[in-house]
Amino acid sequence: MVTAASPRLESKSPTGPIADRWDKHRFELKLVNPANKRRFHVVVVGTGLAGASAAASLAELGYDVTSLCIQDSPRRAHSIAAQGGINAAKNYPNDGDSIYRLFYDTVKGGDFRARESNVYRLAQISNNIIDQCAAQGVPFAREYGGVLANRSFGGAQVSRTFYARGQTGQQLLLGAYSALMRQVGAGKVKMYPRREMLDLVVIDGVARGIVARNLVTGAYERYAGDAVVLCTGGYSNVFFLSTNAKSCNVTAGWRCTKRGAFFANPCFTQIHPTCIPVSGEYQAKLTLMSESLRNDGRVWVPRSAGDKRPAIDVPEGERDYYLERRYPSFGNLVPRDVASRAAKERCDAGFGVGRTGQAVFLDFRDAIARDGEDVIRKKYGNLFQMYEKITDENPYRQPMRIYPAPHYTMGGVWVDYNLESTVPGLFVLGEANFSDHGANRLGASALMQGLADGYFVIPYTIGGHLAGRKLEPVDTGHPAFGDVETEVRERTDRLLAVDGRRTAENLHRELGRIMWDYCGMGRNADGLRGAVEKIRALRAEFWENVRIPGGTNEFNQTLEYAGRVADFMEFAELMVEDALAREESCGGHFREEHQTEEGEARRNDEEFTHAAAWEFQGLDEKATIHLEPLDFEHVKLTQRSYK
Amino acid sequence: MSGANPDTMRITLKVWRQKDTDAAGSFKTYYLHDVSPDMSFLEMLDVLNDRLIQTGDEPVAFDHDCREGICGMCSLVINGQAHGGDAGTTVCQLHMRRFADGQTIHVEPWRANAFPVVRDLVVDRSAFDRIMAAGGFISVHTGSAPDANAIPIPQETAEQAMDAAACIGCGACVAACPNSAAMLFVSAKVSHLGRLPQGKAEKDRRVVAMVQAMDAEGFGNCTNHFECEAACPKEISVENIATMNREFLVASFRSRDLG
Incomplete structure (x- = not known):
């Protein structure tokens, strides 16, 4: 079967030589007259790397911008937690990097499930991002001579990662936040913190605003605009336990899906290999240990199953450095999906360590012997300290215990080359869209994409929408806003009226367990089919048995959270349907039926070289699948091999 | 233990x-x-x-x-x-x-x-955002940056800037201070940006604007208890406060030129 293109998915991907496509496209996009920009109103939802950089850059251009965030300050979005770094094709180390190589690595790392034109543009823009951030005062690590330092990250064969200690995400976000606050101070951005987008308002087929809830007063608020830019992050919290912040959720993206935006590749989720393992039933979230640790740490388990001796008592000959054994050329630096599956394989086979047996060792003994404890402390001191605070174990003396955990979601709202969804006027940026990472994201590429979308893509592409379409003036008095607000209000009231016996958290945990067991690191048709039934039953129970104290006209964290869980209960089913439909293994999506004899992922390029975009048809109805075939003109489809 | x-x-x-x-x-x-x-x-x-x-x-x-x-x-x-x-x-x-x-x-x-x-235990810290909007930035429009390596910055300077930039804006410094002063928060940003060559161009304007905004929000003054440093989860140094005071004084002398 050759993938038949859906007429509903027009990628608008330019043609011609790949290096010229973005230039050509920018030239062909309509420009908004500078004097007219202030008349256009743009609503930007979310203030992470994508949202803050978009809001700031659009305001600098002269657009009238409204920015909303769920936290108490735009500086706290979850981009802040990214540790390792940001990639760029600067080739400062002179080690063979180029825009083309970054493009190539990203397409291949994504297991050939991303759009070539998008990825090439991302690699081109990567260099501008570093310039922009350095100019903003982001304190990147530097060499003694004063130039920027680079490191190799996540298995890249070149050193292209820029970093600010173990807090790169924080520093980049604070840079974007400062640019945003400059525009707030200048009166060009109106900033609304502690607001949660609850629905999209579509008028005459075009996104014209949102309805949000003021989380302090509980009031429903309407925001009208000529475009809506969604920068609302990923959905890893569908698993309950993930490395995401507690407020990360799928609500904004999902409500847009219910208003007609297609949701692409929801089953492409990234399980990060180096997280601190679960310690108890009360656990609220999982903490990531930066991937950079794998540059010096060696991953191992005992050679004999069930060996419960302390790590330091296991002699060298009885240790199985399984990544080095299976992947001699990449060793401990294999990409995330490969490293995670290998850890699962060892633990499932009974070789796991620690109290639960759901962990492997990440050992710095050899690195400390080679470089000295001081050098290791300088590189990873903050991470070692974080580990010790959580586990009460000293990683200088005994290896860390790590296990994979849900981390990043490559799937998201389907967007074209302009980052516009199937609802005209609704743009989706950063992790919230599906665009650039295919089936697996490489390390230090999320920060790159969020900032590329916000600083350097949307400022151009939004002009095509604003100047190219006839947009009638709309304000919040339009009946469509009233209708949407009524729906949102009724849904919230319905939640409060249930008055059952289980907490939203308790129900969320159960959903997370279903997703982790059947739609996590390993998936198979039987398990997935069963999961659909389980999710439906749990969703029904949620609406009969959730208990939410307090009312709607007040600061009510339980109510906010329950609304997000309700959406996860619906969205989870789409994730499972997508995993069922994709009869292949690729990147983070591993279907146990489709593997090589060595247990590696086996793609099915013949039938699945496409993005699967789902159209919502109503709850308990099967969503309709639309296919966008992916052409690989430049990067030859090959089986990824890290041996 | x-x-x-x-x-x-x-x-x-x-x-x-x-x-x-x-x-x-x-x-x-x-x-x-x-x-x-x-x-x-x-x-x-x-x-x-x-x-x-x-x-x-x-x-x-x-x-x-x-x-x-x-x-x-x-x-x-x-x-x-x-x-x-x-x-x-x-x-x-x-x-x-x-x-x-x-x-x-x-x-x-x-x-x-x-x-x-x-x-209950939730407070409104939007005063910090307003102080940032007054001057906690380097004015550089998207797209107007020179090559990142065009301005070499000594490693030590970059490290010192990073020490100050590590602030997470939680407000523990204010909560710990007997005067509810926000000096550690504000000075961390002033010294992060002022230390870097990119940030020097608007150094005077920044420190004056941020200090004025801080005062307008009703934060107290620093009387050298240093409880802020002890409470700071990122161990930001009170030396930043001295840096800010110095910068503020110099900027005030030059204030007629600020326009």
Whole structure:
């Protein structure tokens, strides 16, 4: 079967030589007259790397911008937690990097499930991002001579990662936040913190605003605009336990899906290999240990199953450095999906360590012997300290215990080359869209994409929408806003009226367990089919048995959270349907039926070289699948091999 | 010290409850009998809230998000100390093994006039954002940056800037200060940006604007108690305050040129 293109998915991907496509496209996009920009109103939802950089850059251009965030300050979005770094094709180390190589690595790392034109543009823009951030005062690590330092990250064969200690995400976000606050101070951005987008308002087929809830007063608020830019992050919290912040959720993206935006590749989720393992039933979230640790740490388990001796008592000959054994050329630096599956394989086979047996060792003994404890402390001191605070174990003396955990979601709202969804006027940026990472994201590429979308893509592409379409003036008095607000209000009231016996958290945990067991690191048709039934039953129970104290006209964290869980209960089913439909293994999506004899992922390029975009048809109805075939003109489809 | 801890701990909590900004608040007492020493402090509060919801009570409102010490959202005063007693630690990184079996723990919100209580342990820190909007930036439009390596910056300077830039904007410095001063927060940003060559062009304007905004928000003044540094989860140095005072003085002398 050759993938038949859906007429509903027009990628608008330019043609011609790949290096010229973005230039050509920018030239062909309509420009908004500078004097007219202030008349256009743009609503930007979310203030992470994508949202803050978009809001700031659009305001600098002269657009009238409204920015909303769920936290108490735009500086706290979850981009802040990214540790390792940001990639760029600067080739400062002179080690063979180029825009083309970054493009190539990203397409291949994504297991050939991303759009070539998008990825090439991302690699081109990567260099501008570093310039922009350095100019903003982001304190990147530097060499003694004063130039920027680079490191190799996540298995890249070149050193292209820029970093600010173990807090790169924080520093980049604070840079974007400062640019945003400059525009707030200048009166060009109106900033609304502690607001949660609850629905999209579509008028005459075009996104014209949102309805949000003021989380302090509980009031429903309407925001009208000529475009809506969604920068609302990923959905890893569908698993309950993930490395995401507690407020990360799928609500904004999902409500847009219910208003007609297609949701692409929801089953492409990234399980990060180096997280601190679960310690108890009360656990609220999982903490990531930066991937950079794998540059010096060696991953191992005992050679004999069930060996419960302390790590330091296991002699060298009885240790199985399984990544080095299976992947001699990449060793401990294999990409995330490969490293995670290998850890699962060892633990499932009974070789796991620690109290639960759901962990492997990440050992710095050899690195400390080679470089000295001081050098290791300088590189990873903050991470070692974080580990010790959580586990009460000293990683200088005994290896860390790590296990994979849900981390990043490559799937998201389907967007074209302009980052516009199937609802005209609704743009989706950063992790919230599906665009650039295919089936697996490489390390230090999320920060790159969020900032590329916000600083350097949307400022151009939004002009095509604003100047190219006839947009009638709309304000919040339009009946469509009233209708949407009524729906949102009724849904919230319905939640409060249930008055059952289980907490939203308790129900969320159960959903997370279903997703982790059947739609996590390993998936198979039987398990997935069963999961659909389980999710439906749990969703029904949620609406009969959730208990939410307090009312709607007040600061009510339980109510906010329950609304997000309700959406996860619906969205989870789409994730499972997508995993069922994709009869292949690729990147983070591993279907146990489709593997090589060595247990590696086996793609099915013949039938699945496409993005699967789902159209919502109503709850308990099967969503309709639309296919966008992916052409690989430049990067030859090959089986990824890290041996 | 975990070796001395039992499998579960008994904890008495005295938690500040306040319906909204205008309501009077008071401490309420809760007993937990099965706290695991491996729980984080916030997970312990999750357990409390789960119980309160089950029994028909209103859960305790508290701010939290990343739960790994970087977003700056969590903000509790524990037994009189902002973020609790551990050095260089946010509440979300604090674990119950740091407390004794049978201990009574007081939990309060940040207390400062410039941080009004929203509900229970949640406060409004938007004053910090307004100070940032007044001058906490380098004015560079997207697209107008030179090549990142065009301006070499000595490694030591970059490291010092990074030390100051590590601030997470949680407000513990304000909560810990007897005067509710925001000097450590403001000075960290002033010194992060002012130290770098990119930030020098608008150094005077920045420090004056940020200090004026800080005063307008009703934060107190620094009288050298240095409680801020002791409470700071990122261990930001009070030397930044000296830097800011110096910059402010110099800028004030030159203020006629600021226009």
